[in-house]
Amino acid sequence: MPACACWVAASFLPWYESTMSETAAKLSVSIPHELAKAVRRRVGPRGLSGFVAKAISHELEREQLGSFLDELEESAGAVSKKEISRARKAWPKR
Secondary structure (H helix, E strand, O other), rough: OOOOHHHHHHOOOOEEEEHOOOOOOOOOOOOOHHHHHHHHHHHHHOHHHHHHHHHHHHHHHHHHHHHHHHHHHHHHHHHHHHHHHHHHHOOOOO
């Protein structure tokens, strides 16, 4: 298994699931009023912390994936436009 594959497997363990059994840290954040109303409608009065923890975990995973893709491009070269076109045809947006 290539070294980068091990790194991906180890780094993509969901942060949310592995840390929710730990002591929680209290944070204070400011978000636009309309966004706050929308999330409260979505999760109800008791689901905000879990929703935010999942969202943060998701974003951290996306950033890790971006770093991995940069590393992969550096070591293997850029994906050609032809290959990108072929992939888009094989996996159209839903």
